[in-house]
Structure formats: C-alpha cells, structure tokens
Amino acid sequence: MLNPNIKVVFFDIDGTLLGLKSKVIPDSTVEALALLKAKGIKIIISTGRSYEHAKFLAPYGFDGFITFNGSYCVDGGGQSFFRHTIDVDDIQLLYDHLTTIESFPVGVMTTEGSFISDITDDVTATFKLLKLEVPHAKPFVSALETEVLQLNLFVDENKELHLINNVLRNCESSRWCPEFIDVNARGISKQIGMEQFFARYGLTAAEAMAFGDGGNDIQMLRTAGIGIAMANAGDNVKAAADFVTDTTEENGIWNALTRYEII
Template sequence: MLKPNIKAVFFDIDGTLLGLRSKAIPDSTIEALALLKAKGVRILVSTGRSYEHAKFLASYGFDGFITFNGSYCVDGEGQPFFRHTIDVGDIRILHDHLNTIENFPVGVMTTEGSFISDITDDVTATFRLLKLDVPHAKPFANALETEVLQLNLFVDENKESHLINNVLKNCESSRWCPEFIDVNARGISKQIGMEQFFSRYKLIPEQTMAFGDGGNDIQMLRTAGIGVAMANAGDPVKAAADHVTDTTEEDGIWNALKRYGVI
C-alpha cells in the first residue's frame, strides 16, 4: 500500500471520537491526535452537534469545527466564517403543521443558541444518553423570529419521509441517533463544511481522511481521499467508506491511521 499524503483528518464526534458505550475519547485516540498535530496534519471536527456542544474538544488542538452538519463552520480560534440557514418559509409551514396537524418535540438551533419546543421523557432520555444538557423549552413560534441553522425533529422514519417531502420541502434530513433526525437546508452536508476548509487551508480531497459512523457522515466519507467507517456504523455508511475500522473503544481511529501510515 502506498503511503498517502494526508494533510487533514476530519472526525465525527458521537460514535467516533467518543465511544458509543464509554462516551469518552480513548487514550489511543488522544495520542493519535497529538501525533497528527506533531506531524503538521490538521485535525478537524465534523459533527451534527452545535459548536457549543462540540467546543469542549478545542483543548485537543483542533484546527476547526464543522457543526450543524455543515451549516456552521468555525476556525481554530473559535471564530465562525461560514453559515447557512433554513428558509424561513419552511419554518412557517412547520409551525402551522405543529399547531394544526401533529405536535412533536422540535429542537431549534439558531445563530444565538438552542431551544426545544417540548421536553418529553424521550427527549430527556436521549440527551442523558448523549451526556448533553437538555436545551431550554420555548414555544416553536420563537423560531419565526431568528435565523435557524438546524432542526432536530423527534419523529420516526415514516414521519421523517412525510415531513421532508410535504412540509420542509427546501430541507433534507439525516439521522445519526434513532430518536431524532437532523434537518438542514437542502444541499447542506458535512461535505459542504469540508469544502469550506479545503478553500481555507488550500487542500484537495485526496489529501484528506475522514472518520464517521452515522448517516450524516456518508457524504463526508465519500468526499475524503480515505473515508473510514467505524465498526458500529450501519451498512450504508460502511458501503460509502474505503475502509471499516474497529469501534472507538477498540482503538479504531488509531488502528486505521496506522494502517494507512498516517501516524
């Protein structure tokens, strides 16, 4: 195997940097991140989380953050340099749907913070599982008064299809957690976030590597020169990758970086 000329590595958080079971970064991954930095390889976070829920990783020396699945990019100094919001018309239609047809919890991620329309037992259990604080509860109508970067809809797959096809027509969805979907403006993905960093750091896809495990990672894995799926990923994610590594807890990131001679 020829040793690739990797200049940047993109990492998903949940199920990738953080183990699904441990909810922690293993020592092997921490050592791998330090080795990448020492070699001058840029390390970048790529997540469906908000920057507020991802910036705890800044202490590991990350050079930037793709957040909200590509809707909001932040540099290594914590300064945002790219954002793309959801069409306000879609927000209005969803507001009417919630009030007249069917109500369900909706997380709203804005340029000024996050809130959720209703805190149910399922919502509380999901955030506890992810070890995240539950956002403050506010009526969904507040979303009409601000710029929305991403929505989290607590619905099953059947309702997801109906909502994307009939309500949020200018949006698309992805699912990395069984309990809810991420909704972003149509055309937005982690690939779009990667492209912002390609331009910023004068990279080409062939010089990059990416690690992920969720449906929202598929385009990222396909875009990178080397896409690596974690062992806990679903079949569609694995099919999009060049290599399937072990789980986070089984040193999957370390093993793949060593396999390709990046560290």
C-alpha cells in the first residue's frame, strides 16, 4: 500500500489510546507515537475529557489537545487558543427541568474546572471504571454563574432524545460511555477541533489520520483523510471509518499505522 501524505494523527483516549479493558497505553502504541514524532508527523489528542483529565498524556510529546469534544483546544505548551461555550439560556432551561420535573446527576465542565450536581452510586462506579477522579459535588444552580463548555448527563437514550429536543435545543449530544452523554453547543464536535489545528499548522483534512471508537468520534473519522475505528467501536462508528483495526490491547494503533505505511 502506498504511503499517503499524512502529516497529523488525531487520537481519542478511552478505548483507543487507553485499552478499553486494560486502561493503559500498550508499549506498541508508545513506540508508534515516538516514531510519528521522529518522522515530523504531529500527534494530537482528541477527547471528550477535560484538559485536566487529558494532560497526563503530555509527556508523550503531543502537539495539542482537542478537549470537551472540540469545545476547548490547547496547544502543546498547555495554552488554550479556542473555546466555545453552551448558551446560558439552555443552562437555565436545564436548571428549570431539574428543579421542577426530574432530577438526575449532571457533570458541569467550565472554564475554571468541573463539578457534578449529585454523586450517586452510578456516578461513582462510572468514574471508577474510567479511572478518573469524581468531581466535587456542587448544586447545579452554580452553572448559571459561569461559562459552561460541556455537560455530562447521566440519562438513558430515551431521556437523551427528549432533553435535546425540548430542553437543550441549542445543543447536541454524543455518547461514548453507556452511563452518560456528552452535551456540547450545537455545531461543536471533534471535527471543529480538528479544523482549529488545521488552520494553526497549515494542514488539510486530506493530510490527517484519526483513531477513535465512540459515537463522539464519528465526525472526526469522516473528516480525516484516513479514519480508523478500533475493533471495540460500535457499528455506527465502524461504518464511518475507512478501516477497522484491532483493539488497543491487540496493538490496533500500531497495526493500522504499519498497514498504511505511516511508520
């Protein structure tokens, strides 16, 4: 297979860089990242996580971080250069819904940190599974007093549909974890984050490769010149990809990069 002119590779974290089961980066992926850097190919994180929960990867030499599904972009030096917040009217409508109709845990990601409205057993179990620290509890009303980059709603798919159609009408949702959804301002996606880096580094989508496994990776995989879905991805994610590789634990990133002769 001819080596395409790839100059940047975007990586999701959970289920992609980190094994879905192992929750660690395999040695083969560490070696692949080093080889990409040695060839002058930029490597960029693209995640639904906050920067605070993603920057542990900085020592691997990443050239930037797309966080909050494209709402907040940070360069390799840790400086933010793009952010897009949720409309305050939507935050007010969600507050009204939570206080008058039904209550459920809501994670709130702001420009100054994160908190969660209620810490339930499900919340604790989910963060333990993801090996993330549970944010501190704080009443959701506090979200009305700050800029919100992303929300995590602990709801099922039926409630998700109702809330996006009737409450958070200036937002859209994606799901990479069965227990909760990510909610971002409408039009925001990992694709938007990619475009910020294309402009910053003078690159094009055709020069990009991307790896992902969740619903929030679909637009990223479609945007990249080569989109790679992990074997653990859902069928809708695989359908958006150019190639389906092995799981992270089975050296999926290494295998795809060598298959396309990138390394």
